[in-house]
Amino acid sequence: MTTSQTRGEATDIAAATRSVVRIVVFSSIDGQRTLIGHGSGVAVSADKVITNAHVVDSARIDESVTFTVIPTEGNATYKARLVAASPGKDLALLQLTQTGRLIPASFFSGIVGDGADVFSIGYPANVDIALEQSEEDVLNPTAPVKTRGSISSGRSSKSVESLLHTAPIAPGSSGGPLVDACGRVIGINSFGSTADGGGAEFYFAISVREVATFLQNLKVELNTVINECRSVAELSRAEADREAATRAKTEAEARVATELRNSREGKVRRDAEHEVIAERENHIALAGLLLILATVAGGAAWQFTEREQRERFKVAAGFGGVALISALIVFFARPSFEEVDERVRAAMTESLPQTKSQPESDDIAGTGKRRCVIQPDRSRVTISDTADVRFDWTQDGCINGRTQYVDNGGNWTRTFVPNNDAQVSVVSYAPESQTYRIERYLLGIDAMGAARASRKRYDVTSCSSDPESLGKIDNMNKAVREVLPPAPNEILVFACSVE
Known part of the structure; x- marks a missing residue:
C-alpha cells in the first residue's frame, strides 16, 4: 500500500490553506443576529464544505441558526445551509446557497505512515481571543493557523475510524483538515485528549475513509490521490x-x-x-x-x-x-x-549496419499521435489524477492543431494560466526522450492575479511557426515564470509512445 511519510514544504502547506474555510454560526433572536460560535471546514467542491457535526449541532435545536462560510483569501463570503450530518461520525456537509468559487482540497486515500509529518489547519478560537479579534475581524477572510505534529498510528476511536496525532488543535479548529507533507488532506480534525496532571495532549482526526463513505452516501465525489508523497528536492x-x-x-x-x-x-x-x-x-x-x-x-x-x-x-x-x-x-x-x-x-x-529507410528516431520526432503514461517513481502527485495523456504532435511544436509550444533546448514548452482554476501549469514535451512533463503551481489569489496579468500581455492563441509568434510565446513563458515560486507543488512525468 502507498504510504505518506516525508517532511512538509511551506509551499504545499500554503497551497492546502486555500481550501480551508472558517464557518461562522449565527442565531437570530427577536430578529437580532447573534454570533454563537465558529469552526473550521474544508472545501470538497466549489460550493460544498465538509466539517464536524458538532460545529453545526446547534442547527438541530434552533431553526434560526444560519452559517456563513469565509474563505482564507479574497473578499467574498458565502451563506450556507446544512445538507446532512452524522453525529456518530462527527461529520457534516454544508452547501453554499449562492454560486461559490471555493478551491476543492485534495484528499490522500493511502496509508499514512507512523511518525509522518502532519499539519493541522484551522481557526482556533483562543488565537482570535489572544489577538483581540472583533466580530468584524472574524467575518473577514483571514489566514488560518497551521500547527505541526506527527502521526501515531495503531490507535483509533472505537466509534469512528480516526488518526491519532500531535499537531495541536483547539475549539474553533474543529472541522479543519489534517494534511500530510504534500498538503493533501488525510483527516478532518475532531477532538483532543485532556492533559490531566501535566500529561501531553493528543488529537484525533476523522479518517479519509470515513469522509469518503459519508460523502458517497450523499453522492458527492471526493478528489482523492494515492501516490506517495515525495519532496521536490x-x-x-x-x-x-x-x-x-x-x-x-x-x-x-x-x-x-x-x-x-x-x-x-x-x-x-x-x-x-x-x-x-x-x-x-x-x-x-x-x-x-x-x-x-x-x-x-x-x-x-x-x-x-x-x-x-x-x-x-x-x-x-x-x-x-x-x-x-x-x-x-x-x-x-x-x-x-x-x-x-x-x-x-x-x-x-x-x-557499418545498414540504416532503415524509416528510422525509429524519425518516427519519434515526426508528426503523429502520442499516448503518455504516468511514471509514479518520477512524479509528485498532490491534486491531479494520473490518467493517460493523449495528443497529436507535429515537428514544429503544435499540439492537437491548436496549441503552439516553443523549443527550449530540446524541450518544447508552454505555460498555461487558466482564468478560473487557481493553478499555473508549465508543460513540456521532449521528442527525443519521449517525455511529457507537467509542473503545476498551486497559487493564492494575489499570485494568480500576477500570473494572469503576465499572461494577458501576450496574444498567443493558435499554432504558428512564424518567428514573431514563437517569440511571443517564449516571452510569455518567461514572464509567467518570473512570478512563480522557485519550485512547483506537483510534478507529473509521463513516458510517451507513438500510437
Whole structure:
C-alpha cells in the first residue's frame, strides 16, 4: 500500500490553506443576529464544505441558526445551509446557497505512515481571543493557523475510524483538515485528549475513509490521490541521478563502440597493409620475370640477326618488346602504400549496419499521435489524477492543431494560466526522450492575479511557426515564470509512445 511519510514544504502547506474555510454560526433572536460560535471546514467542491457535526449541532435545536462560510483569501463570503450530518461520525456537509468559487482540497486515500509529518489547519478560537479579534475581524477572510505534529498510528476511536496525532488543535479548529507533507488532506480534525496532571495532549482526526463513505452516501465525489508523497528536492535528486546514469550509460556505450571500431579498424589496417605489401611484391616479381624474358628474347633476336634468320628475329624481337613493356606496366601498376587508407575506409564503411529507410528516431520526432503514461517513481502527485495523456504532435511544436509550444533546448514548452482554476501549469514535451512533463503551481489569489496579468500581455492563441509568434510565446513563458515560486507543488512525468 502507498504510504505518506516525508517532511512538509511551506509551499504545499500554503497551497492546502486555500481550501480551508472558517464557518461562522449565527442565531437570530427577536430578529437580532447573534454570533454563537465558529469552526473550521474544508472545501470538497466549489460550493460544498465538509466539517464536524458538532460545529453545526446547534442547527438541530434552533431553526434560526444560519452559517456563513469565509474563505482564507479574497473578499467574498458565502451563506450556507446544512445538507446532512452524522453525529456518530462527527461529520457534516454544508452547501453554499449562492454560486461559490471555493478551491476543492485534495484528499490522500493511502496509508499514512507512523511518525509522518502532519499539519493541522484551522481557526482556533483562543488565537482570535489572544489577538483581540472583533466580530468584524472574524467575518473577514483571514489566514488560518497551521500547527505541526506527527502521526501515531495503531490507535483509533472505537466509534469512528480516526488518526491519532500531535499537531495541536483547539475549539474553533474543529472541522479543519489534517494534511500530510504534500498538503493533501488525510483527516478532518475532531477532538483532543485532556492533559490531566501535566500529561501531553493528543488529537484525533476523522479518517479519509470515513469522509469518503459519508460523502458517497450523499453522492458527492471526493478528489482523492494515492501516490506517495515525495519532496521536490528528493525528486530533483532522483531525476538528476537518473539523467547522470543515462549519460554515463550513453558515454560507456560510445566508448565501447569506439574501442570496438578502433580494434576493428586496427585489424582491417593490418590486413590492408599485408595485402598491399603482398601485391607490391607480386608485381615486382612478375615485372622481374617479364624483364628476364625480355632480356632472353633480346639475346635470341641478336643471335638470329647474326645468322640472318629474319623471321625468327622478328618473332624474338617482338616477344622481347612486349615482355619489356609488360614488365614496365606491371612494375608501375603496383599498389602504393597510400591505398592502405583507402582500403581501410572502404572496409569500415561496408561493415557499418545498414540504416532503415524509416528510422525509429524519425518516427519519434515526426508528426503523429502520442499516448503518455504516468511514471509514479518520477512524479509528485498532490491534486491531479494520473490518467493517460493523449495528443497529436507535429515537428514544429503544435499540439492537437491548436496549441503552439516553443523549443527550449530540446524541450518544447508552454505555460498555461487558466482564468478560473487557481493553478499555473508549465508543460513540456521532449521528442527525443519521449517525455511529457507537467509542473503545476498551486497559487493564492494575489499570485494568480500576477500570473494572469503576465499572461494577458501576450496574444498567443493558435499554432504558428512564424518567428514573431514563437517569440511571443517564449516571452510569455518567461514572464509567467518570473512570478512563480522557485519550485512547483506537483510534478507529473509521463513516458510517451507513438500510437
